[in-house]
Amino acid sequence: MRYTIIPVTPYQQNCTLLVCEHSNKAALVDPGGDIDLLLEEVQKQGVELESLLLTHGHLDHVGGTAELAAKLSLPIIGPQLEDDFWIKLLPEQCRMFGFPESAGFTPQRWLNDGDTVKVGDEVLQVIHCPGHTPGHVVFFSETERLALVGDVLFKGSIGRTDFPKGDYQTLIDSIVNKLWPLGEDVKFIPGHGPMSTFAAEMRSNPYVGRYAVSS
Template identity: 45%
Template sequence: MLQVKIVPVTAFQQNCSIVWDSETKEAILIDAGGEAEKLIAEVEALGLTVKALWLTHGHLDHAGAVGALTEAWNVPVIGPHKEDAFWLDMIQDVSAKYGFPIPENVNVTQWLEGGETLKLGEEEFEVRFAPGHTPGHVMFYNAKYGVLWTGDVLFKGSIGRTDFPRGNHQQLLDSIQRECFSLPDDTQFISGHGPMSTIGYEKQHNPFVAGKAG
């Protein structure tokens, strides 16, 4: 059975997801944004073996711990789309700007395009390309359990910012319509910040996109 523990990290309270198969205890981390030692302790407490680190996009608060964890666990880094390479290349400079500890560099093992199927044990995750917040943003969808990891594309009651370099508001709205609102209404999603929600709830109540589904 698929299990998930959300661990907020950094001053931005970014939701890092520890995702694992309860039978094999194999795990992946989605958006390990910082506080590597905290995440290592969580994984050890759960008795898990991490197989990979997945990234929705290249922003500091989503990728800040990836370099250190790659060294600690010797695992591949999967995602995001290569259009976010410039964000990952700047991660040390951006960290210094915000007064964060300077992280290890992030070396991506596999860039994603969208449409790929990633596996954790027997569980499958569909990669959905959703640019707008950043040009190379991807999301991860598990159809069996009806769970979508939206990164900073869609939040409960809000949507991602597009005022960063190469952000695009219309592109973000298009991504939400195409990649989020095409999923069943009862799909739960885990966003990069804040509480979980469902696709159906956001279609009805999110003031940025409500009533625009279809």
């Protein structure tokens, strides 16, 4: 499996194009906007887009979803049902933050902890990691040792918890109890900013590093 990170929206949100190299099937994870840019990359790579995968319901992660799904007849998969209220509020989110208008939508499939999703022949594990939002999920490839963590974890930081239904301790617990056990060798694509590894964050992240956890 290969991946291409495509920053979109004024928030430079990391939309990821995941490609199964065996089947040439692909998925876009968190298509937050700039649809022409996303489709240009899909066409450039010559892959067959088969689904849209969502980590959570914030507008910079889902703003382009409804239009893309309608344009290409793609299924929307994720996040977990607890984020339905965010998706229903999408038009209001866009007005509040000055984003292009975007319609709400209903995913074809809500995800739960322990589910799996496929991109071509590749299997991704679904890990429910609430805290930033209540229905946030993480996609994990065991074979690639790669996690797409949305806004749960960043290089040197963690997701905000001051939005409705966010909770700081829940987020810390999600990272320490659900992500760290996957292994220090796991590399991750965050919702914003550069990639990192769990090992690096365990060592130096001021919020969830080893010293923070033990304090």
